[in-house]
Structures are given as structure tokens and as C-alpha cells.
Amino acid sequence: MLKTHKIALTPNNVQATQFAQHCGYARVAYNHGLADFKTGLDENVWHSHIALLNRFNAVKYDTYAWCKAMSQCVSKNAIYTNLNDAVKRWRSGQNRFPKFKKRSHSKSYQADSGRGTISVVGKRIKLPKIGWVRMFQNLRYLGTICKVVISKQGHRWFASILVDTFVDDPIPLVSERTDPRGKPGLGTDPIVGVDVGIKHLAVTSERQYFENPKALRRHERKLKRLQRQFSRKVKGSRNWYKLKDKIAKLHYRITCIRKDTHHKATTAIVKGASRIGIESLNVAGMIKNHKLAKALADASLSTFLEMLKYKSDAMDVKIVEADRFYPSSKTCSACGGVDSDLSLSDRTYHCSDCGHTQDRDLNAAINLRTVAEGHSETLNACGDSVSPQHVRRESSNQVWAAIAQGKPCLGTDYSCLVYHKNPNVLTLGAVNIPFRDGA
Numbered sequence: 001m002l003k004t005h006k007i008a009l010t011p012n013n014v015q016a017t018q019f020a021q022h023c024g025y026a027r028v029a030y031n032h033g034l035a036d037f038k039t040g041l042d043e044n045v046w047h048s049h050i051a052l053l054n055r056f057n058a059v060k061y062d063t064y065a066w067c068k069a070m071s072q073c074v075s076k077n078a079i080y081t082n083l084n085d086a087v088k089r090w091r092s093g094q095n096r097f098p099k100f101k102k103r104s105h106s107k108s109y110q111a112d113s114g115r116g117t118i119s120v121v122g123k124r125i126k127l128p129k130i131g132w133v134r135m136f137q138n139l140r141y142l143g144t145i146c147k148v149v150i151s152k153q154g155h156r157w158f159a160s161i162l163v164d165t166f167v168d169d170p171i172p173l174v175s176e177r178t179d180p181r182g183k184p185g186l187g188t189d190p191i192v193g194v195d196v197g198i199k200h201l202a203v204t205s206e207r208q209y210f211e212n213p214k215a216l217r218r219h220e221r222k223l224k225r226l227q228r229q230f231s232r233k234v235k236g237s238r239n240w241y242k243l244k245d246k247i248a249k250l251h252y253r254i255t256c257i258r259k260d261t262h263h264k265a266t267t268a269i270v271k272g273a274s275r276i277g278i279e280s281l282n283v284a285g286m287i288k289n290h291k292l293a294k295a296l297a298d299a300s301l302s303t304f305l306e307m308l309k310y311k312s313d314a315m316d317v318k319i320v321e322a323d324r325f326y327p328s329s330k331t332c333s334a335c336g337g338v339d340s341d342l343s344l345s346d347r348t349y350h351c352s353d354c355g356h357t358q359d360r361d362l363n364a365a366i367n368l369r370t371v372a373e374g375h376s377e378t379l380n381a382c383g384d385s386v387s388p389q390h391v392r393r394e395s396s397n398q399v400w401a402a403i404a405q406g407k408p409c410l411g412t413d414y415s416c417l418v419y420h421k422n423p424n425v426l427t428l429g430a431v432n433i434p435f436r437d438g439a
């Protein structure tokens with residue numbers, strides 16, 4: 001199983017300079033290859049990535065004599081892997097034609113020359129031409145190191161280490177699993193609904209409230225001031241560079257605050273749940289509301305949900321995603337009635353049918369828990385083919401069992417279950433697609 005661990009590095013000054021030089025070399029090699037490729041296209045010659053690399057290698061010591069001091073894996077990876085990737089994406093129509101890399105944006109390079117070529121001992125990593133560099137942490141996974149990418153964010157250098165772990169540890173079943181701190185099997189944990197939002201980052205049906213750090217908003221004034229000062233400096237001057245670094249550092253800090261809160265909240269939620277119900281966000285649509293756009297981007301809710309998904313996957317907790325059009329906020333968690341007049345500013349939900357009054361976010365979270373429990377409220381919006389009786393709790397359990405054993409499912413109606421890339425995510429009632437072919 002492939003796993004990545006990104007670790008901050010503490011290079012000395014010489015090493016930091018070498019990192020920057022290697023990033024530059026990767027950029028030069030990439031741009032050389034791309035220019036070559038473009039000229040080839042103009043002359044109706046298709047250069048493959050192998051040809052491009054050979055052509056670069058033939059001229060590199062003459063054209064770029066300084067590159068003798070660099071690790072040559074860098075140029076190989078830049079052309080053979082990265083440029084090849086970019087061209088492939090362009091040919092398949094996924095991306096536009098590759099662009100030349102700019103000096104100001106090229107802050108990474110791939111350092112390995114294949115599987116098992118880089119060694120990590122304790123808190124040190126040995127990189128070609130640079131030598132042993134100290135790391136902030138030990139590598140989390142045991143296995144063969146497949147790929148190492150060195151990158152810079154703000155003022156800090158990182159190594160992203162991709163490890164092919166020795167064992168595909170089978171994830172223990174929920175009922176058998178025990179917490180290292182002696183908590184009994186997490187199978188006894190409740191089913192939890194999670195409502196995400198701007199006021200609170202997340203509210204669970206267990207009445208846990210996770211505050212939104214509003215990282216950008218907290219630093220907005222400072223950022224504005226720095227950017228104003230930056231705009232007045234002479235471009236390329238010493239003070240211009242100083243402020244540029246300061247701004248990058250502040251952006252990095254904002255990202256860190258956000259990430260930290262997300263990690264803490266998602267871990268806490270996943271650890272205390274046996275199954276999680278979430279909503280599918282239409283963030284692209286929500287961001288069109290200009291009044292909310294900044295706050296939404298600041299909360300980065302999609303990242304939060306992605307994090308929740310991969311952590312649930314690792315801990316074998318099932319995630320049930322409600323249909324995108326499921327009105328989780330507008331539905332009454334007591335009687336199931338829908339109040340379509342509820343506006344964004346109403347912080348309290350009040351049901352006109354049964355008189356139920358509750359905090360808006362908590363009400364939504366309870367509704368999402370109901371979805372996760374396998375009830376059918378989400379299915380009404382999905383048209384005729386998906387009717388409520390199609391989803392039964394047993395049937396989804398059977399699906400889980402079948403997925404766990406790798407069997408195709410027979411004899412059950414799975415018309416409202418959509419099989420995700422992540423086998424632990426089920427979408428209920430969204431599209432009418434059979435979940436596995438040939439069943």
C-alpha cells in the first residue's frame with residue numbers, strides 16, 4: 001500500500017541553498033524539454049519523453065555547465081516524469097498545453113532516482129549531492145521509499161516521502177477493533193451526523209461543536225498592511241524580497257492554523273463514531289454567493305470533508321453521504337417536515353408543524369445521522385426510480401460485507417447505492433447506477 005508522509009526539514013544554510021539550486025535545475029530542465037517538444041511539434045516531429053531526455057542530456061554539460069554540481073536525477077525526473085505527465089494530460093484533453101515554469105513558482109523537485117534509492121535513518125534523510133539532512137520527525141511508515149519530493153512552503157522546506165509499506169495491514173472489523181488506550185471495540189460507538197458550516201466548522205449529532213478558526217479573517221489586517229507595504233517597494237530590491245518572504249510566511253501560518261483545526265476535529269469525530277453521515281457540498285455553487293465566498297474559502301469545507309473521508313477509510317468507519325439536494329438544514333429532525341422558508345440568517349430551527357425548536361446546525365447534524373442510519377429521507381428528491389423502500393439498513397450492511405470479502409453482490413437491489421473510489425463511502429439515493437458490474 002502506498003502512503004505519503006510529508007516532513008518538515010531543518011537544512012543548514014548550505015543545504016538550503018542547494019535545495020534552491022536543485023529546484024532551479026528542475027525548472028531549467030523542464031523548460032528546455034518543453035521548448036524542444038514545441039519546436040518538434042512545429043516541424044511535425046513528435047519527441048517522446050525518452051527522446052527529450054536524451055536530447056537534453058546530450059547538450060546539458062555544454063549549455064548548462066553549472067549543472068555538474070547538481071544531482072542528475074533532478075533533470076531526469078523533471079523531463080521523464082513531470083513533462084511527460086503534463087503532455088499526457090494535454091493529449092487526453094484533461095489539461096491545456098503545458099506552460100513554461102516560472103522562477104517564482106518553481107519551489108520543488110523530485111530527488112530520488114527510483115525505488116529504494118533514498119535512505120532515511122531516524123530523523124535524517126540522505127539526499128543525492130546534498131547528503132544527510134535533518135528532519136523534524138521520524139518517518140511514520142515502514143517500507144520501501146518510492147519517491148521523495150523536496151518542496152518549499154513559506155520559509156520552510158519539506159520532504160514528501162512516498163512509502164510502499166511492507167504489509168497491506170488488513171483493517172480490523174469495527175467490532176473487533178480496540179483502541180490503544182483500552183477503549184473497547186469502537187463498534188459500540190454511536191452513528192454520528194456531521195453538519196459543516198461557517199459559524200461552526202462542524203457540529204455533530206452528539207452535540208460536539210468545533211469552532212471555525214477563521215484563520216484568514218484573523219490575519220486579514222496584518223496581511224493587508226504587508227501587501228500595501230510590498231506594493232510600494234522597488235521590485236527586485238532587498239526590501240521587496242524581505243516583504244515577499246514575510247507575506248509568504250504569513251500565508252503559511254494561516255494555512256497551518258486551518259490545517260491544525262481540521263486535523264483535530266476530524267480525528268475527534270472519527271474516533272468517536274461507528275458510522276458517519278455527511279452532506280455533499282456544492283462548494284462551487286456556494287462560492288457564487290459573493291457575500292459568503294471569502295468566509296467559505298477561509299473555512300475550506302471540502303478539505304475538511306476529504307480529511308474526514310480518508311481518516312474514516314483508514315479506521316474502517318463508514319461514511320454515508322447524503323444526496324446533494326437533501327435539505328439537511330430545512331428538515332425537522334423531530335417530525336420530518338420541511339420548512340422551505342428557512343433563511344441563512346435563522347440560527348434556530350423552529351418547526352411550524354410540531355413546534356420542535358433546536359439549534360439550526362444541531363438539527364441538520366441529527367438529520368444527517370438519520371441518513372447514516374439508513375433511513376430513506378434523502379431519496380425523495382431523486383425521482384421515481386429510487387423509492388424509499390430500496391434502501392434498507394440490512395441491504396447496506398450486506399453491501400459492506402460483500403465489499404469486505406471482495407464479492408460481487410447478488411440478489412439485492414442496489415439501485416440507489418453508488419460505489420465510490422473509496423469503498424467506505426456510499427452515496428445514498430443520488431444516481432441510479434448499479435454499484436458493481438457483472439453482479
Ligand SMILES: [Zn+2]
Nearest residue numbers: 332335351354
Ligand atoms: Zn417538526
